[in-house]
Amino acid sequence: MSMNSKFSSGGNGASEKSSFFRKTFCLVSLYWKSEEKLFAWCSLLALGGLSLLAVATALAINEWYKHFYNAIQELDAYSFYRLVLVFIAIVLFSVFRSVLITYWVDVFALRWRRWLTNHYLSAWVVESNRPDQIERQVDNPDQRIAEDINKFTFETIDLACGLFYTLASVVSFSVVLIGISGGAQLWGLNIPAYMFWAAIFYALLGTFISQKIGFKLVSLSNNQQRSEADLRYFLIRFRDHSCERGISQAAMAKKTASVKSSMSAWPTCAALSA
Incomplete structure (x- = not known):
C-alpha cells in the first residue's frame, strides 16, 4: 500500500466523493484485516457478550x-432474606x-493503538520517499x-x-x-402502551436537542487540537534552537509573535452562537 493511500484511509487524502462514514469505516477496518x-x-465478540450481560443484569x-x-x-x-442474598449475588x-469489561477495553484499545501507530509511522517515515509531502496534506502528522x-x-x-448496550x-x-x-386517552384517542411511546418521544427529543447543541462543538474541538499542536511544535522547536549558538533575538521574537497570533485564533464560546 502506498504512502498516500495509507494516509488517505485516515480521511485527509480521500477524494471529495468519499463520505465521512466510508472514510471512517476504512480507517476502522484496517485493524480487522491485519495480522491481529x-x-x-x-x-x-467478547465485548459484545459482556455488554449483553450488563443488559441482563439490569433486567435481573x-x-x-x-x-x-x-x-x-x-x-x-423467608422470601425477604432469600432475595437479599440474590441481590448480593447480582451485585457481585x-x-x-x-x-x-474495563480491563478488556484497555487491553483492546492499547493493542489497536499500537498497531495503528506502527502502521502510520511506517507509512510516514519508512515507506515515504518525501515525508515533507505528507506535512502539506496533514498538519502536525507526528502529533x-x-x-x-x-x-x-x-x-x-x-x-x-x-451504543451496543443502549440498543440492547x-x-x-x-x-x-x-x-x-x-392505554391512555389523549384528545379523544386511545393510545396503547403509552409509556413506551412516551419514552420514544423523550429519547428522540433529547437526541435532537443534543445534536443541535453539540454539532458545532466538533469543529471547535478540531480547531483547538490544531492550535495546541502548533503550540507544542513551537515549544519543541524553541527548546531545540535555544541550545544552538548564534540564534538571533529577532528570529525568536518573530516566532513568538506567530504563536501568539495562533493562540489568539483559538475557538471560543462565542463561536457557538454563530
Whole structure:
C-alpha cells in the first residue's frame, strides 16, 4: 500500500466523493484485516457478550425489585432474606463484569493503538520517499499519530460498547414497558402502551436537542487540537534552537509573535452562537 493511500484511509487524502462514514469505516477496518485480526474479532465478540450481560443484569435487578417489594408487602421473612442474598449475588456479578469489561477495553484499545501507530509511522517515515509531502496534506502528522490515534482507539471502543448496550437495553426494556403500560386517552384517542411511546418521544427529543447543541462543538474541538499542536511544535522547536549558538533575538521574537497570533485564533464560546 502506498504512502498516500495509507494516509488517505485516515480521511485527509480521500477524494471529495468519499463520505465521512466510508472514510471512517476504512480507517476502522484496517485493524480487522491485519495480522491481529483474530484478536480483534475475538475482542469484539467478547465485548459484545459482556455488554449483553450488563443488559441482563439490569433486567435481573428490575425483576428483583418486583419480588422484593412483594415480599415486604406480604411480610414474607423467608422470601425477604432469600432475595437479599440474590441481590448480593447480582451485585457481585455486576462488579466482576464491570472490572472485566474495563480491563478488556484497555487491553483492546492499547493493542489497536499500537498497531495503528506502527502502521502510520511506517507509512510516514519508512515507506515515504518525501515525508515533507505528507506535512502539506496533514498538519502536525507526528502529533496526530501520537494524540489522535490514542483518542480514536479508546473513544471508538467506548462509544461502540455504549451504543451496543443502549440498543440492547432499548429492545429489552421496550418489551417490559409494553407489558406493564396500559392505554391512555389523549384528545379523544386511545393510545396503547403509552409509556413506551412516551419514552420514544423523550429519547428522540433529547437526541435532537443534543445534536443541535453539540454539532458545532466538533469543529471547535478540531480547531483547538490544531492550535495546541502548533503550540507544542513551537515549544519543541524553541527548546531545540535555544541550545544552538548564534540564534538571533529577532528570529525568536518573530516566532513568538506567530504563536501568539495562533493562540489568539483559538475557538471560543462565542463561536457557538454563530
